[in-house]
Amino acid sequence: MKPQSMSNLFRYFLLSLSAAIILVPFYWMINTSLKTNAEILRIPPTLFPSEFRFQNFADAIVKAPILTYLLNTVVVALSVVAISTVVSVLAAFAFARLNFRGKQILFIVILGTMMVPQEMLIITNFMTIADLGWMNTWQALIAPYCINAFNIYLLRQTFKQVPDELYLASKVDGVSNFRFLRKIMLPLSKSTIVTVMILSVIWIWDTYAWPSLVTTKDSMRLVSNGLQNAFTNDSGRIQYEIQMAASTLVILPLVFLFLMLKKYIISGMVKGGIKG
């Protein structure tokens, strides 16, 4: 327990060992997804597939409409990102720059909603959606995610860092608020906006309870909802290799997105992001 007194080598050994343990699920998933059905049933299991069976991925796509789920998730994620970013940017601008009656109290209300577990909202939102006749619609999957108090808070903090002088100077020049937001605020806050967008994608990718409530049709389901129990064969046995192939198809896109945009995601998490 004394990092400083540990030899350097031992530190790297501990880190590598921990990393290896953390990666076991990924390895086991990909390893299994490439095995043949006969090899899956071998006891003890093999550490490496004796032959690669890429057909498992095709089977997963045919057995459960994984591609539909993925596409649905992408559509919902992109819509939520587009709408919630616009909504949050506008609100954050008002809180950061404009002076209006009730500003303090409204901001406190918005911060307060961050403390409420999202899960309690599901019950009433479900009734609202059912009353509106929105079951199995895109609106139902998208609308409740478009308001995100944390995003408003994060953007407002960023906007506040833009110097007052810039705003006053643009006012003197007769620049409208909206033009100021578009031409000066947004470009200066680009990295926070990208962060907010990616966090929304991760959030939607992981979401489970809400989409499973408001969709009953396969054609409207998201990735989380489609995965379970979809891979049993005629005799009721779970086809693990296909299940793992499907899981791989669901997990890999997000891993790639992360590897490409690591910088933004980590900074967003540090600024206080927590999933859900």
Add this chain to the structure above:
Amino acid sequence: MLRPKGTARRNRYDNSAYFYLLPALLLLAVFIVYPIMNTLITSFKGEYRFLTGDFEGYSWQNYVEIIKDPIFRRAILNTLFIAFVCIPASMAIALFLSLILNSIQKWQGFFMTLFYLPQVTNVIAAGIVFAFMFNTNFGVINMILGWFGIDPVAWISGQGIASSPKLYHQAYARSLFIVFVYTVWQGISLKIILFLSGLQNINKQYYQAAKVDGTSTWRMIRKITLPLLSPTTLYVFITSVITAFKAYAQVVALFGNQYGPAGDDSKMMITIVGYMMDSMGDYLSPGSISKASSAAMILVVMVMIVTAVQIKISKKWVHYN
């Protein structure tokens, strides 16, 4: 605050602000504020039928009923296990790894990337993978145990538990262990990132001064690092415990919609949110919305109490500069 003092426009209100706020406020009202109030009200409605809106008076009946329900008590117990056993353990591991990460010069980014991967998965997909890892015959866990000469363990099995309390408790212990492993794995990424950024914000001069005085590393960690990191620790603890109280999807991913190993009909691993979802039913077979609402209110109150207690206790151990 917004304009330099003394400017003429200081107290003028900008009414255009409401246009900027309109979409956010509308969504906030419909999907957040109204649901909070409605859930509170619904939780007191007796015999509430959600299709017609009929109900028979307000009372504590729903609360009394669910508190008497052994399944709800199990849900509370399981949720508390996740919040106060899994979370502290994963925080300890994350803190340990962050301290090591912070002390190395090379490859820090590389290890960070690897440690971050569990965060960018999908709760159901990863849960299915874990369930398979714990498979009796084909899973990697039993394979590794086999290397040490340990016989295969039937991890997710509820065989014979209905008739034998002893077998039931054993199956419960195994299930808790699986939830423990999955929860720690799932939550470790974010904690490492937060701890590491907290560690990097500690002024290096403290360490330099301590080094001049010949202070041992262990003492430095105890007397400098941990106290200065304590605001981060509190933040991680509070947010993680809140997340833990909402646990639901990971249990469904590991154990399915019946919240237990095959052969269990007691919803062994159900959580509070799981109980809420179950009470609610679904669109095709609606259950009791009012019962679900009282479960949700109990969840909210528990989260509020736990957070308040954490903040209260934190005054004793958190140091702010």
